[in-house]
Amino acid sequence: MAKKEYAFYPGCSSQLKASASNYLVSTKAMCKALDVKLTEIPDWNCCGASIGYCEGGELPRHAINARNFAQAETHLPGQDIVATCAACWLGARESKERLDGSAQLMKETNEALAAAGLHYSGGANVRHMVEVLIEDFGYDGLKQPMKKSLEGIKFAGYVGCQTNRPFGIVGESFENPLYLDKMVETFGGEALTTYDQKVTCCGGALAFSEPDKSQKQIRDIVESAYDAGAEMIVTPCPLCQANVEVYQSEINKKQGTKFNMPVLYYSQLMTIAYGGTAKDAGLDGQLIRAEKLEKIAGK
Amino acid sequence: MSYQNNFLKEVEERVEEGHMVKMCMQCGVCAGSCPFGPDWEHSPQKIFMMIRAGKREEVLGSDSMFMCTSCYNCIVRCPRELPITHIMHGLANYAHRIGMAPKGQPTRVFATMFWNNLTKKGRVNELTLTLGLYFKDGLVSGIKTAFGMQSIGLGMLLAKRLNPMEIFGGHGLKDLKGFHAIVAKAKEIEDRKKGFTA
Numbered sequence: 379m380a381k382k383e384y385a386f387y388p389g390c391s392s393q394l395k396a397s398a399s400n401y402l403v404s405t406k407a408m409c410k411a412l413d414v415k416l417t418e419i420p421d422w423n424c425c426g427a428s429i430g431y432c433e434g435g436e437l438p439r440h441a442i443n444a445r446n447f448a449q450a451e452t453h454l455p456g457q458d459i460v461a462t463c464a465a466c467w468l469g470a471r472e473s474k475e476r477l478d479g480s481a482q483l484m485k486e487t488n489e490a491l492a493a494a495g496l497h498y499s500g501g502a503n504v505r506h507m508v509e510v511l512i513e514d515f516g517y518d519g520l521k522q523p524m525k526k527s528l529e530g531i532k533f534a535g536y537v538g539c540q541t542n543r544p545f546g547i548v549g550e551s552f553e554n555p556l557y558l559d560k561m562v563e564t565f566g567g568e569a570l571t572t573y574d575q576k577v578t579c580c581g582g583a584l585a586f587s588e589p590d591k592s593q594k595q596i597r598d599i600v601e602s603a604y605d606a607g608a609e610m611i612v613t614p615c616p617l618c619q620a621n622v623e624v625y626q627s628e629i630n631k632k633q634g635t636k637f638n639m640p641v642l643y644y645s646q647l648m649t650i651a652y653g654g655t656a657k658d659a660g661l662d663g664q665l666i667r668a669e670k671l672e673k674i675a676g677k
Numbered sequence: 678m679s680y681q682n683n684f685l686k687e688v689e690e691r692v693e694e695g696h697m698v699k700m701c702m703q704c705g706v707c708a709g710s711c712p713f714g715p716d717w718e719h720s721p722q723k724i725f726m727m728i729r730a731g732k733r734e735e736v737l738g739s740d741s742m743f744m745c746t747s748c749y750n751c752i753v754r755c756p757r758e759l760p761i762t763h764i765m766h767g768l769a770n771y772a773h774r775i776g777m778a779p780k781g782q783p784t785r786v787f788a789t790m791f792w793n794n795l796t797k798k799g800r801v802n803e804l805t806l807t808l809g810l811y812f813k814d815g816l817v818s819g820i821k822t823a824f825g826m827q828s829i830g831l832g833m834l835l836a837k838r839l840n841p842m843e844i845f846g847g848h849g850l851k852d853l854k855g856f857h858a859i860v861a862k863a864k865e866i867e868d869r870k871k872g873f874t875a
Contacts, residue, residue, distance in 0.1 A: 395840035432788035494855030543749035
């Protein structure tokens with residue numbers, strides 16, 4: 379397989395000792411097995427996330443995303459920009475499409491970039507890691523480096539919102555996307571197609587500002603995974619992962635539930651399937667340990 | 678009164694994607710698709726009709742726009758393909774910037790803190806952001822909230838997903854000066870266009 383290269387946009391939550399640092403650890407191991415070279419966009423900045431609109435408005439958000447595009451264009455010409463975080467991907471891709479669609483906005487954005495001596499000429503290709511895996515490798519391609527099967531583990535594929543809407547993965551439906559289930563099956567796991575909260579919102583950033591309303595969403599997401607017979611939840615989004623894993627103990631405390639459902643990234647599953655250790659897969663970063671995966675890793 | 682009232686015109690000119698508001702046909706799919714639908718007074722459907730009815734104070738003073746979790750359900754389901762999420766964001770931004778949004782609305786407060794946090798260093802500092810939110814209502818309630826959340830904080834710390842050293846600054850950009858200049862310039866252009874005063 380020819381080595382593939384991408385301009386990598388890891389995002390704030392993936393940084394060392396941040397809330398999704400185990401996502402980055404497992405992404406690196408997964409990409410190594412697939413012979414993918416990720417080069418960080420030099421000095422990348424935050425995308426503004428889904429909640430930046432309130433104070434940030436339009437142009438400031440597009441301008442900070444365009445700063446990343448300009449950096450990638452200059453230092454990593456010709457490479458697609460790949461984000462692992464759903465919000466980074468969404469924020470960046472939204473800016474890209476707005477700028478592509480409006481010469482006026484592009485002009486104003488470049489006026490802002492010029493304040494730092496930068497220029498964006500357009501045409502950035504902003505992709506999510508899942509898109510890269512499915513479109514550039516395909517399920518058969520992803521299977522090639524596989525060393526271990528995830529046989530015997532039942533997964534609820536929780537796709538969530540922002541890797542699914544409004545852009546989503548080409549060829550998938552918004553209401554019942556199947557790619558995560560297909561990925562689970564590719565690596566020998568059992569995908570629970572009866573899991574009915576697959577695209578339910580976890581509350582997103584409002585888990586902080588509206589905890590009760592968000593925890594109601596999270597309770598549905600976890601409860602439905604139990605109902606479907608899941609042993610683990612798998613997701614492509616760092617905020618979904620954090621919200622759905624971290625607040626289980628809070629919900630238990632407040633509502634008397636006994637939730638203890640591990641919540642993993644697809645990249646962690648793949649790292650284990652590719653023969654990586656529990657540490658390579660960032661399993662030491664789980665608040666709720668994924669013991670069955672640890673066991674496969676140790677074999 | 679003319680058919681096109683002044684408030685609709687104001688929204689069309691100054692609110693992100695505001696020109697699409699008049700395309701709403703009042704079917705209510707957005708209202709039924711919103712995860713926080715039961716929790717707020719005005720669905721997007723209602724907000725769009727209120728804009729057309731010229732109810733400026735009611736719309737710009739509503740907390741509904743701040744209940745948006747950015748799940749994009751409404752966008753993908755709208756039969757007229759209105760960019761509903763963006764319009765709600767745009768209305769929230771407009772109401773916030775002209776000072777008509779509800780004071781102390783928790784997501785308004787958090788969202789403002791978030792933007793200020795990320796623009797300070799160019800990247801989000803999760804620790805100061807979280808602490809800032811806990812302590813937004815003062816020291817006593819902050820200590821209570823932080824105390825209630827300490828088992829989660831400790832778990833994140835042990836899982837190496839929270840860095841107490843971030844209190845001293847944390848991750849930041851090399852060209853912070855350039856980043857700040859970009860944000861300032863973009864804000865200046867937008868404020869001029871939308872008639873915001875700084």
